[in-house]
Amino acid sequence: MVDLSLKLNEFELDNPIITASGTYGYSNEFEVFCDVQKIGAVVTKGITKEPRLGNDGQRIFETSSGMINRIGLENVGIQTFLKEKLPILQEQGINFILNIAGSAIDDYVELAKIADKNKIKAIELNVSCPNVHSGCIEFGVNKDSLYKLVSKVRDSYSGCLIVKLSPNVTSPEEVALAAENADADAISAINTVRGMGVKLDFVNGQFKKTTVAGGLSGKAIKPVALSFVDRIHKVVDIPIIAMGGIYTLVDILEFFSVGARAVQIGTANFTHPDIAQKLIIELEEFMQKHKFSTLDELQNKLKEAEYV
Amino acid sequence: MQKKNHTGKIGAITQINKQVYSIEFSSPTLKSINPGQYISILCEGLTLRRPFSVADFDNGVLKVLFKQKGKGTEYISGLKVGDSIEFSAPLGNTFTIDDKKTLLIGAGIGVAPLFYLNKKLKEEGAETFLAAGFLSKEDVLGDFDFVSTDDGTFGEKGSICDYLETLIKDFVPDRIVSCAPSAVLRIISSVAKSHKIDCEIAMEKVMACGIGICRGCVIEVRRDGKVQNATVCKDGPVFKGEEVVW
Structure with a gap:
């Protein structure tokens, strides 16, 4: 029997496979494809104070080995979440992390207070959404504004506070330290990488152009994520939840080897909607086969891997 | 489950x-x-x-x-x-299946779902009329009650939209159903509305999740008196012609 469980501060997970915000709905929507209760934790779609309609125009664009999205944080808002989605999560025993976003510190604080009041055990701060013009982007790219934001949220929230970092920064170390110094319990990284897709058509002697500028995700960003996690792991002590292009068990082991404590599956949920559940089984079988009884054992062994 | x-x-x-x-x-x-x-x-x-x-x-x-x-x-x-x-x-959702007299209009590869719909409507005892428009003779896919081609190499000459009024006048449908490029759907919806005929259209959009959660494929619809987002992948692909905000 292998033990895949872990704790992020007081937040308990049965296994280290988490599904990423925006790729898995608010609650049990993926039950049409797999058994959602088995997922380590589901990160909800980013929730704001008020409902949001999101961006106009084309929102997704497939790229080589990935995709770009510019959804613009369309969501039902916190009140509808509490009324309609939270009961499903609770009734079905789905472990979850509430992802919150805002355009001012007060928005985050208010959302954190609501989460606290409703005994939501873990929240993830979206400080790095590259889609929203006002506010959002600035917290994640500047260590001082990030520190201020995380500190204020910390004061209002007693559960597990996770800060999701943007890769669109000059110094990953600086922002990771800012989150840790502000008393975050964990870091998740990376959010999407800023990118743009261009599609050209040539019709009747004229070029026609479609562009979609937003966040790049999927296999294409895995090396960016590995580098980011490797760098921040060297400077912070709090656990890191890694994400970026994870599709296979080997991907997960690679992230563990650079210091990740858990992982999130994002874009891969679109390609293979039952992948999170399959990866849990594969991880368990791998550990069984190679006689790792706990996640710590496996992760320590990976961190000790010899350089060839 | x-x-x-x-x-x-x-x-x-x-x-x-x-x-x-x-x-x-x-x-x-x-x-x-x-x-x-x-x-x-x-x-x-x-x-x-x-x-x-x-x-x-x-x-x-x-x-x-x-x-x-x-x-x-x-x-x-x-x-x-x-x-x-x-x-x-x-x-996704479905077309309405009942015994109402239905005019089905496809354009190009959009005819595909109409074959299945036509079969099911007939099983319900509905009188149907299947019309389609294509670019040219070589593009015509299957058998229809009416065909037009842009270049006139098969059936009538011109866009299927040129024949909407005639088709409605001759067949007198209770409902019009269509799957076609967006520009054609828009025209069909508007013509159906002007004749006060129910209209169902199947939309298309680049999708990611297929179950309505990623919000990648939204269009605007007018429901309950206000404009709101609907996902083509889950709330659609079938919409009422009159509710779509073009």
Whole structure:
């Protein structure tokens, strides 16, 4: 029997496979494809104070080995979440992390207070959404504004506070330290990488152009994520939840080897909607086969891997 | 609960014309799918699954007609009889199936779901009329009650939109149903509205999740007196012509 469980501060997970915000709905929507209760934790779609309609125009664009999205944080808002989605999560025993976003510190604080009041055990701060013009982007790219934001949220929230970092920064170390110094319990990284897709058509002697500028995700960003996690792991002590292009068990082991404590599956949920559940089984079988009884054992062994 | 992911085996794949293929496959886990609903196929090496309407579902065998125009359809057209195929189904909502007198209008590859719908409507005892428009004779897919081609090489000459008024006058439908490029759907919706005829249209958009959660494929619709977002993948692909905000 292998033990895949872990704790992020007081937040308990049965296994280290988490599904990423925006790729898995608010609650049990993926039950049409797999058994959602088995997922380590589901990160909800980013929730704001008020409902949001999101961006106009084309929102997704497939790229080589990935995709770009510019959804613009369309969501039902916190009140509808509490009324309609939270009961499903609770009734079905789905472990979850509430992802919150805002355009001012007060928005985050208010959302954190609501989460606290409703005994939501873990929240993830979206400080790095590259889609929203006002506010959002600035917290994640500047260590001082990030520190201020995380500190204020910390004061209002007693559960597990996770800060999701943007890769669109000059110094990953600086922002990771800012989150840790502000008393975050964990870091998740990376959010999407800023990118743009261009599609050209040539019709009747004229070029026609479609562009979609937003966040790049999927296999294409895995090396960016590995580098980011490797760098921040060297400077912070709090656990890191890694994400970026994870599709296979080997991907997960690679992230563990650079210091990740858990992982999130994002874009891969679109390609293979039952992948999170399959990866849990594969991880368990791998550990069984190679006689790792706990996640710590496996992760320590990976961190000790010899350089060839 | 039966999950929506299936693995099928390809029973037939045929090239119908220069660009269009027909593919047939079945999976023991897929029990039913209704006209309007779609499937989304995993294409090796690509991030996003590709959505396809269903041209027929008979004795557990799915038939899909598709036009080869990108990497996804290139992958699928390269599959062989006996190959396995991973897909999600059934996804999306359905056309209304009853015995109302229905005029079905397709354009190009948009005719695909109308074949299945036509069959089901007839089973309900509905009188139907299947009309379609294509670019040229070589593009015509199957048998119709009325065909127009842009170049006049088959059937009547011109766009199918040029014949809407005549078709409505001659057939006097209770409902119009269409699947076609967006510009054609817009015209059909507006003509149907002017005649106060119910109209259902199947929309298309680039999709990611297929179940309404990623919000990648939203369009605007007017419901309950206000404009709101609806996902083509889950709230659609079938919408009332009059509710779509163009």
